Each structure stands twice: as C-alpha cells, then as structure tokens.
Amino acid sequence: MRIRNIVWKELRHRKGGALIILAGVVLSVMMVVGIQRVSLGSINEMRLAMLEMGKNLVILPEGVDENHYWSGDFSRATTTLYEEDLESVAEYAMYIHQPRVLARHFQGSFQRPVTIDGRRLVLSGILVKIDRAAPAVITEDAQRPIPDGETELGYHAARQLGLEEGDLLEGIWRYEGERLDAPAFTVREVRPETGTIEDYRVLINIVTAREIFGVEEPVVNVVEAVGCVCSPQFLPILASRMEEWLREERGRPVNVQHFQAVAEARSAARLTSVRDANVISFFVILFGALLIGGYSVLNAHERRQETGILLAISARPRHIAWAMLQKMLLLGLVGGVIGCWLTDVVLRHYGVPFVGQLQGAMRPYMLAMTGWQMYALAIGLALTLTALPGLVGVWIASRTDPAETLREL
C-alpha cells in the first residue's frame, strides 16, 4: 500500500467534501473557460465575418478611402484603375514571394452609388464573381461572370425593391440626380444578410455597368482581394508595397487598404468586453479559491486523528503534506477535465467553436487560442485553484502534533 491508496480511499469515504471541491472547480473552470471562449469566439466570429466578405486587401482609386468604400461612394474618385491592373498586382505579389496571392483572388468592380425607384443602392458591375464559400481554395472555376441581363441583389436591396429570385428588376435609375438608361435585369440570386454594405449592392456584369454610365474604357474603380491567404503580419507590408509600386511603376495613384486593420480595430473594441469578462472571471476564481481553501482547512481538522496516528507510527510531515496535496491535485485534475468537457458541451450547443474547429485557412487571422491551449489553460487553472488554497490545509495537516492528537482521546 502507498500513500496514494489512502488518498483514494479517503476520497471515496468522504464523498461529500470531495464533491463540494469538484463542484467548485467545475463551476470555476466552466465560468472562466466559458467566458474566455465566448469572448474569443465573438472576436473570431467578427474577424471571420470580415474575411468571409472576402476583402482582406482592397485597392481603391485616389480620392477614395475606406469610408467611401464602405458607403459605396466612388463619386470622389479622381483616377480609375484598369482591368489589366489585376494581372499586374498578382504578378507583383508573386514577385514579392506571396505565391498564394494569385490573379484569381482579385475581383475588379466598377461601382457607383445609384438610386433605383428612389432607393439608395450601390451598383456594382463585377468582372467576375468569386465563389466565396471556400476562399482558401479559390480555383479558376470558382470565377464566373454574371451573365448579361441578370443581377444578384444584396439582402436589403432585394427587400427595398420588393424582389425575389426570378423577378424582373425594372425601375427608374438615377446617378447624382441624373436619370440613367438601364435595361431590365432578371434577379438570379438574393444574397444572405451580412449587416454590411454588401446588403445594398446590385451586382451586374461589369460591361453592362460601364455601358449604363457611358464608360468605354475597361476601367474598374476597386480591386478586392478575395481570400488571398497571406500572412496577417505581411498584409500591411503588401498593401504599402503595392500602393508604392502601382503609383510609381504603373502610374496608378491608388489607396491600398488591408481590412485586417479594420477587423483589428473592431476586435480591440471587443476586447473591452473581454476585460469586463476577465474581472468576472477573477471574482469567480477568488470565490472558488476561498471555497477550496476553506474545505482544505476543514478537511485537515477532520482528518486530525488519522494524521496523528500516521505521524505516530510511520509517516513524516512531508508524507502527510504530499498525501493532502495529491488529493487536491487529483480533485483539480478531475474537476478541470469535467469542467472543460461540460463547457465544450454547452458552448457547442450554442455554436461557439474552438479556433481549431474553424476552417484551416482562417486560422492565421484568428486570435491565437486553439482547443488544446484552452484545455491546458483550464487544467492548469483547476490544478492551481486546488493546490494553492489547498496548501493552507496541507500546512495545518503537516504540523499536526501526534502526541497531542493521541492524548485528545
């Protein structure tokens, strides 16, 4: 028999106390891990949403900034880009060793704010439509132009116009008050709601869009990189180099935006709520620690006679301390594992994934906390939560005077 056998048997004998500790650990772990995962999850979901919009790099003409871009206002554009610029930026990306940034990742569009029957919308003539379902694996097949005479509507554009798939888009089109001569379009798709400017887009073939505005040259006024997975750290460098190169080498004064920065700005705002969550976590941990510390002291007193007899017949104080610490660590480990498992069950039910469960290509953009890291953190927390407050009980038990204990009876 070993000390650990006594620990195990004592745990089974005093189930009530063990269950209190386990409950304390499980609840603390669930609260802390749950709060952290929900916080990280919400940040990551926001980043994912940004990425799913497909624009981690946007090349805008001079005079247009990201605010104009988000409002679909290209009226201040002083210069315009050309279709050939798409090939150029892809070649440049290759030149600066970003092999996963290919021409097929770039979507050129010709955009203008218009009103259709008085509704303010964004006309977006696109060169090709890139299937964004799996941006990391965009193939050439995933790119297809919108056929002439057809349109895809953003969620709110469709609702405002009262159109559904298969309906005909007819109406009075205006640009800066001037009436436009626009043909009728069949609605081939209504896009799901995103909560962004995408919901207000009327997407048509770029050639048709240019014809509506009487533009003959193959111009685009925004180039969006859709799902070009390059390192998040490299995005700002890529953006500034492209801007410099397009401006100086190609004579295109542009404004290259990387929307990771936008995502980060928004995630920074979310971090405020994470800080609030951390304060709650702190109090949960404190409460758990007090509960466990209290139990360990009570347990040390409860086991006083056993401890006394063990010290009298064979054990040294360090054996007693180790036995008690083993028990606390065992409870911490079991409580931590149960806490992680329960948290996972609950959060899965509410659809909060671990980063590790997200699509592979998205991971570089996500806040770095994978499943095993979270589990390791939770188990570490549980062990600390039981071991540190438990030390008070360990100290009391190891200082038991056997003679005094034996005389008490």
Add this chain to the structure above:
Amino acid sequence: MIDVQNVSKIYGSNHQAIRALDDINIKVDRGEFVAIVGPSGSGKTTLLLTMGGLLTPTSGKVLIDGASFYDVGGPARTAMRLKYCGFMFQTFHLIPYLTAIENVQLPLITTGMNARSQREMAEECLRTVGLEERTNQKASKLSVGEMQRVALARALVNRPGLIFADEPTANLDAETAELVIDYLQTFKSEGIAVILVTHDDRLGQVADRIVQIRQGKIVEETDKG
C-alpha cells in the same frame, strides 16, 4: 533496550507551568513486561509518549539501544520509531475507511517495501492475532475486540523490539481483555519489551514490574521477577 534518564516534562511556561514528569529514570530490557500505573493526571501517558519518541521532554534523555531519541532530527526519530516501536492505544486509532489488513500495513507504507511484501507481513500479523478471516473487512465494520486485535497486529507488523500500550484493555470486555493480555505475554516471551499504562489489575498481575507514578514522579517500583 530503553533507558530513560532524568526525564522531566513541563507543559506551559512561567506561573502556568505544569510539571507532568519530574526527573524520571527507568530502564526496560528486552522481554520485560512493565506496567505503569497511577491515578488520572499522574503523568502515565506523558511518560509513555516520551518513551515512544512522540513527545520531546523538557530535559533528560531517552536512549534506545544506546541511541538518543531526542538528539536526532524529526525524520531520524521517525525512522527510529519505525525500527524499534509499536504502539497500541485505548481507542485503537484505526482508520475507519481502510480494511483490517490496510490498517496493519500502515507502519510499512513509507518504508519503500513493495506491496506484496507489505501484504504478506500484514497477513502474518493478522494470523498471529487470529483475524485472518477478517482481512478485508473495513475497520469500521469490526467489533471492538477485533479492532484492538487489528491494532495489536499493526503494533507488531514492523517487528519492533518495544510495544507501548496505553490502556490496551480499557474498552474491552473481560474475555477480549484476557485475549489481549495473552497476546502481550506471548510477545514478551518472544523477546519483545512491553511497556503499558493501565488501570487494569489483571495486567498488573502479569507484569514483571509495576511502576507507580504520582504527580510526575515514580513513587514505587515493584519488581516481581
């Protein structure tokens, strides 16, 4: 075997000081059966605990085979206790959630001995006290008499030269008390020194020597040998 030299024990300090032992000298050899008797509060248990290495005296020495119990550190004293001493208590001090054999094994758990050897030694001791049938019974399920026999087996398992017993028959019925006395006499005949504190006249009758203690002092020593 054990030599108690000028041992005094004072509890508390200054005007609250209580002299529990006052210049005690006693020597016990192998195979000797010594009963310490006296009224309550006379210092019997204090003397027993001091002799057993569990209570540091205020002054004096306790030597076992020439080695001083209290001139060594805690770990060495624990090792000496384990090597030389077995203990029996009035209330048995068994751990209720362990089985009879596990309670007997307790003195061996820190020796580094493997589980099988531990178990064999414990089984042998349980056989000695006639409890081989109750090996795997939880201590809390044993009768009072069985508990004291388990305690006896536990006192023997480390093969000590000395058994200290504090009122070993106080909680037992007459029949079981006789049985325990028989076992103690058997151990004595095997060369183990038995030192016990008792109020039981029967134990006094079988002891080789009776040490009477009063107010911390030995007032009479009767050698029946």
